Every structure is written in C-alpha cells, then in structure tokens.
Amino acid sequence: MEQFLMRAKRRLLPWLLCLVHGIAMAIEAPTDQPTLRWMTIDFPPLFMVSGPEHGVGDYAQGVAVANLPGYEHVLQAVPPNYQRIEQEMKNRENVCFAGFLKTPERERFMTFSEPYLLMLPVQLFISAGHAALAQENGAVDLRGLLDTGTFRLGVLGGRRYGATLDQVIDSYGERGPVYRRYSKDQLRGLINMLMAHDRAIDGVLAYPGEITYLSKQESSVPRPLRAYPLQGSPAAIFGYFACSRSRLGQAVIASIDRTIPHIRAEVAALYARDLAPPARAAYASLVYAQWGIRLPRE
Template sequence: MCCKRRLLPLAFALVQGTALATGVSGVKPTVRWMTVDFPPLFMVTGPGHGVGDYAQGIAVARLGDYEHQLQAVPPNYQRIEQEMKARGDVCFAGFLKTAARERFMVFSEPYLMMLPIQLFVPADHPQPPATDSAVDLAGLLAAGTFRLGILGGRRYGASVDPVIDTYKDSPSVYRRYSKDQLGGLVSMMAAHEHGLDGILAYPSEITYLQKQPKATPLALRAYPLKGAPAFMYGYFACSNSDLGRAVIAGINQTIPGIRAQVAEIYSHDLTPETRASYLHLLHKEWGVELATN
C-alpha cells in the first residue's frame, strides 16, 4: 500500500512549492485552495495524503498561469461554501455537485467515482428493517425510534439530503461539527452516548478509520440506502467568477489523465469485496481498468 501511494508526496510537494511562490511576481492571479482534514479524501495531518490532495496537486502543477495559496480550514464544508460565496478566488477539490451549490460555484468534469453513502450500525445494536439488504432511510427516521449521526455541513447526495433536511430541527438526526467528526460519531456509538443508533458514511471512510492504530474497536454492519445511486462523483469546484470559470476550464484538461490513478488510490481504502464491485463500475462507466489485486 505504501508503494502504491508514493506519488502522493510528490503531488503534494508540487502544491506546496507553488504556494510558496505566491506574491513573488505580483502579475499572475491568485487561486486560494481550501484544504481540510477529511481522511481518506484529504489528509492535512497524519501520514500520507488523500485522493483529493493528489488530484489537487496535479491540477495546481499544471496551472502555471496562476499563483496558488493553500488555506487550511476546519473540517466543515459549510465554511468552504461561505468562502466561495464571499470571494471569487476560492477552489476546493472535493465537492458533490448540488443545485444549491451550483448557484455560487462552478464545477469541473467529475474526476473521482465513489461508492455511495451507506448506513453503518453497530453489530451488537438492534438492526434496522431492510428489504433486499437496503434500508429505507425516510421510513426509518419517520418511525421515531432510530437516532442517526451525520457530519455537520456535509451533503450526502440527491437521494439522501432531502430526507435529512426534513429533520434539521429534530433530535432524530445528530450533527457533529467537531474536528474528529466521523471518528467521534463512531466513539459515541461505542459508548452509547446520545443514543446514536447508526451513522452515514462512505465505505472508504469507515475502512480507513478502522485501520488506524487508535480507532475505536467497534464491529459495524453496512446497509445500502434505498434509492441510492450505484456510484457518486467527486468534483473540483471554484467560486462562480471569471477567475473560477477559467481555472475550472484548465482543470478539465487534466481530468481524463488522472482518473485511473485517482481511482487506484481511492480503492486502497475499500474492503476486497467492495473493491471488486467498485472496479466493475469503474470499467463500465469510465472504461478505466485496474488490476484486481
């Protein structure tokens, strides 16, 4: 695994080197890249770098007409959205595309194919009702006996967000905004704090988290969500400004050449069974073929 990730430090170094050049010439327009700690997509601290870090590094290295600054922000997507609304020079390499975001962001072509959000429930807790292994999230929350944990500020996609939004003022959905968002939610379930019965997460996030030395030991069962797509896309996004649109146009030229490597890195944090399903989808949708082992 360490060998397969060896391109990441190089890509990240390219970002850092370019960022240090900011302000030297005073001629090139500056792009402000938001960076956050959301393993395994972004890793500001800790060993290694994430899929988003890699993609961002390649994009920055090839956008030589701009100066680039990195700005670390708290792991809260709403903070990045606020930056994009307020300024015309902000970019981020890890958003889902939503109609609300398209009002003030411009999106690239998709560079990352991801498996969809799933519901994770402790194996020793009462399990939710499921049909063909899939859970009806709307019905589960409507029953009033299940308390769901989610990451504060995150959007989960068109099939999930409307359901969650109907519970924005309800104790049925707990939103965690602290730095250790996902790990904190898992710890809360293990300690039976706040009565959390399950959490929403990407499969790659859970697999990555469970491999960490200080991870909370907790056996989890994963459930697909009824109506969820077979996959989701990750995008670069920039402020919807002349600068943002120009940056995205340049990024789009790099995307066909990075999809295979991005998919390879992403798939490292999947279980063998889940990775096999992912590789099938990747080849079917994008024609990208990766080794099965």
C-alpha cells in the same frame, strides 16, 4: 501498488513546490498573476494533508495546481467543516476546493469541473449489537426508519450525501431524529457516540472507505459495525473540483477539465486503497464500467 504510490508522490512534488513558491511570492512582492485560494482540510482518507500518506482530494488538488502556472496559489487550511468552505466561496471570487458533490444549491455560487472521482455510495452504519434493521429489496428505507421515532441518525454537518438522501435529511430540522456534528473530529466523533455505552445516536452515514480507514487507526473504531445499503442511493457518486462562480473560477475549472481524463486512473487507485476486499471488487467493476479503468492489483 508500491510503484503507484511512489509515482503519486512524485506527481505531488510540483504542487508542493508551486505552493511554496506562490506563498513566498505573495509575501515578498505584489504580482500581476491572479491569486487562487485553495481550501484544504485534514479529513482522511479523502484529504490527508498531514502525515506521510496522501488522500484522493489532496493528490488531485496537487496535480491541478501543478498544471495552473499562470496563478499564485495560496493554501488555506480550514477545519473539516463543509459549510465553512461554502461560505468562503460565497464571499470570495477566487476560492477552489477539490472535494465537493454537485448539488443545485451549490451550483448557484460554485462552478464545477467534470467528475474526477467515482465513489461507492454512502451506507448506514450501526453497531453490531443493535437490533437488525428492516430491509426491502436488500436496502433500508431511511425516511421510514427515522419516522419510527426510535432511531437517531448522525451526519456530518454541512456534508451533502446525494439528492435522495439530502432530501430526507433536510426534511428534519436541527432537533429530532437527525443529529448534525460540526466539530473537528466529525466522523470519528460520530463513531464514538455510536459505540458509547449510553449511545446518543443509533446510526451514522458514511462512505465505506472512511470506515475502513478509521478501523485501521489505533483505538479509532471499536468493532464490529454493520453496514446497510440505502434505498434511493445511486450505484456510484461522483466527486468534483469546485471554484467560486466567477469569471476567474470558470477559467480555472476550464483548465482543470483538461487534466481530469489523465488523473482518473490514479485517483481511482488511491480511493480503492482504503476499501475492504468486497467493496474493492464492487468498486473495480464500477470504475471499469464508467471510465474503462482497470485497478492495479494489490
């Protein structure tokens, strides 16, 4: 695993050099090369643009940039708010981001790559002190739970969770059993709300790796939490590069697609790094069945 991480860091060096060169050139002189604006957020563990580690999204983005020499690349840090990135893509023709789910709504103004990341499905996390939730065939009916009127769910504002869950969440307005958090500390803030004494929310939707990562950080996630699978969730969720739906964006995605088969194995290993052992075992089976990738041993 240590050798893999060293290799991943070496692969990121061309990206960093390319970004520095692109930003310097953009400042110093005009250029005939088209400019790509890469949205980046600090939202661990998928995006870790500060600190010594790299997340799945910034690693994949770095490889893509290093393989796109015909463009000037500008890195634009934005708050971890998916709606902000969506708005940038609606308003500009040269915006790209390495961490979106594909939805019909987004496809109206985004061009998507082939999937480069396979993720375990979102789960419902509650405090272990909360009463156990009713399940059917080993999973919770989210709509039925919210319709009881006694359970309030916390979600990240602007995030998409997959077609089935999005339909449930979107059916509730800004008021009611779904609370949408848009602040900078979206997930950490939701967990703090969940664990507070007066408990403003009863549950949080999150990916298993996110919770595992936060639990390793000092004072981030008071333990214990209980996780529940959700009815209608697929066995796996795919992550994509996305660019503005424009001629430029389509050309960029076509170039990125040629690199994706070569990065999936390292992306999968990075993603698995933040999974608890049972989840890692389940993920290893999924990624092998889908892409024939064997995860490196820890």
